[in-house]
Amino acid sequence: MLTQLKDQLVAGSSEEYLQKLFDKIEHSSLNAFTTLAKDSALARAREFDRKPWQGLLAGIPIAIKECISTQGIETTCSSKILKGYVPPYDAHVVERLKAEGAIVMGKTNMDEFAMGTSTETSCFGPTRNPWDLGTVPGGSSGGSAAAVAGGEAPCALGSDTGGSVRCPASFCGIVGLKPTYGLVSRYGLIAYANSLEQIGPLTNTVEDTALLMEIIAGHDWRDTTSAEKGSYIPGLKNGIRGLKIGIPKEYFGEGVDKKVEKAIWDAISTLESLGAAWKEVSLPHTRYALAAYYVIAMSEASSNLARFDGLRYGLRKDEDQDWHTTYSEIRAEGFGPEVKRRILLGTYALSAGYYGRYYLKALKVRTLIKDDFLRAFNDVDIIAGPTMPIPAFRIGERINDPLSLYLADVFTVPINLAGVPAVSLPCGFSGRLPIGLQLIGKHFQEDLLLRAAHAFEEATPFHLKRPEAV
């Protein structure tokens, strides 16, 4: 789709297209965007119309999640504590997008500091699911997913710490990839849990995701955990004849919505009909994944969010007290309840006397979970299962029940713990609401993963259906 759009923009007008998007966004009830970069984006589009430039995304607008730094555009992680913070530099991925000719159209809503599954904890208010305005778009990259699904942006970037790209992709019926840890530079991504998270694309099609990965993946000297990229477009259409798919028995059964379960089995049948073979595999430590994930993520968050003190940027009080009091006041006012909950729990888990019992133990579980995947991948090429155990839920339904929200991450967090790549793509509907199929690959085998996803997409109509609500 993006490739065709590029040709249309060259033939037609990038400015016109962008203006239409901005009009739509301004009349939209999705609340997908936080800040629109109207002036700079339209100016850029006009320039493009005057003298089109080359590039994989030449003239194409893109929406960027609130936690990815954009030079000159406010970047707040949807938190009051960062209100007014305008980064003086672009994240690596934003630099890369601009280098390929893309136009940053604005920033998208998210759960505050990416801590959520529903995009309800944002200081900008909740984002709505374009398929049903009364339900959540998933989270934490809910703004990016809703914008793409709702036709307000042709593509977007999100970030995925424990499912934050795949969950909203699943709830909004689009494609979302969490790359292998280290494949995409995190330079400029405001950290929530830095050992787990990756920036990933949210797009209408698998091909678009592959295209964005060609641009944003690869080594960046400013992120020493980043690695060289592979190649995603060339083999995309090679089909999946002979592909061995593992179906983890722990990803089905109790807690999984019946319609979701059926859609996934239908998807497996489709993959089989395309020449793949499947077998059951076991990921025995799955049931410890949530506990380990939340201990690690909250521990890291307690440290990563320590820098937000209002001293150099962000929220400020009228009058300063001594530094200790001022810090306390600013953090008390700036952070929302979910963020506070996670900072407190994380601080506790890292404290003397508890570190071994919680953090170190969680790291051990993490190793066991990674080993689960490595063992399973001895027999199979990719693993398939549901992205989310349920379709999108109602806004407000779970916001006061953090535990039930955490439980919804059960199939997404093991992937971040293991560092492997996984993609969510539409595979059916429960009523009006989309269902996401999750395909999980070996480390740095995004090419194979996307090839399988593409084959499935070609054989099914789900990605063609668009929401009527908007």
Add this chain to the structure above:
Amino acid sequence: METDVIIGLEIHVQLNKLNSKMFCGCSTNYHNSEPNSHTCPVCLGLPGSLPVLNKKAVEYGIRVGLALDCKIEEQTLFYRKNYYYPDLPKGFQISQYDYPLATGGHLLIKGDDGERQIRITRAHMEEDPGRLIHAGTIDKAKYTMVDYNRCGMPLLEVVTEPDLRSPKEARVFLDKLRSILEYLDVFDGNLEGSMRVDANISLAGGDRAEVKNISSHKGVEKALSYEITRQRNLKRRNIKVVQETRHFDELRNITVSIRSKEQAHDYRYYPEADLVPIRVATWVPAIKASLPELPDAKRDRFREQYGMTDDHAKALTSDIKVANFYELVAARAAPKLAAVWVANVLKGELNYRSLAVDSFKPDHMVEIVNMLDSGRIAEDAAVQIIRTILDKGGSPGQIVSDLGLTRAGDDAVLRAVREAVAESVVAVEDFRGGNERALNYVIGLVMKKTKGRADPAEVHRLVVEEVERT
């Protein structure tokens, strides 16, 4: 020596000979610069920035570790030390914890009762915080400003076992450490705040006090002396010494207790996932091979090679610049005599004026020693020449003739010169007529008279002087 005094030191050494900071590309040359002019997103801890390890800093750290006979760890491993303070923009300091760079070394010092090994527990790397500038005194300041130029400077923290027995020993240890650091060319001790010491002190059987952040060697000696008196007085009055952190007040030469909220720290150390471990074990052989001759080895060599006393050898090798100066002089003048004059006279005159050895030209010292050696000037004249050069400038030859410092009368060479000139009327006439070479006859005559013991160059000059005088 006081047998019941137990002192251990933690020394923070800025590796200020490096060009860039520990985790970013900012220059380390920030002294005398505008506040906050040497900063970037990384050392300001801006959201989304990531550290990149300066490998040269690790190399410098290994150099110091090896010079202190430490064992070097297989790979680097960094931790986050979490605490809040306005000079710490990330809310944590990247430091080391388990597996520090270097462990288990020792340093030989001249203790109160002879030479003794002081054990080095460990040496680890960390980043320096920024600097707080209070408007007034720390307790009464209306506001405080923060300068982040220093933030991210590479620090090496050297920790000793409690092996020191007196304030003087602590000072001797620090002097020796500084000397080694300068030999290794990793450190310039003249820059402000380049070495800061935390001193732990207790009397046998009592609890220890930690005096933090003392910025001079003299300060350490004074703070420790004060502490010993304070703790003895408490003991005498049967009051228990409490384990606490104290601050050294340099103006009043006393230590004061710091009872503040930030004292009871739980630093919640945990591994820094943004930095991939680097295997440094393979670097060690090359670094070891490139280590320069260290003070002790140089002292032994000076004694043997130049036949000087051990006291002179020690005085000449404690500062690498003095040692290098001496060797330049000794290459062209009588080494033993040069040792006496550099170690006893020149160093004293420099110290008296708070000057470094580079304010004196080795060439001038060569000339002075040669004049002394040939008997042309007397010792008090040499002292006068050195003082004149330091105070007013000029060259030895000039000063000798300006002040008429040439030794008179019984000087054998001078007598020979006078006789030879008187006896060589024709040659002298020829020389005055413009035949330079005519002087060779006169010089040959002088050499014959002095049985070849005179320095031909010196003789040449004296002959010219004599001819011009008569």
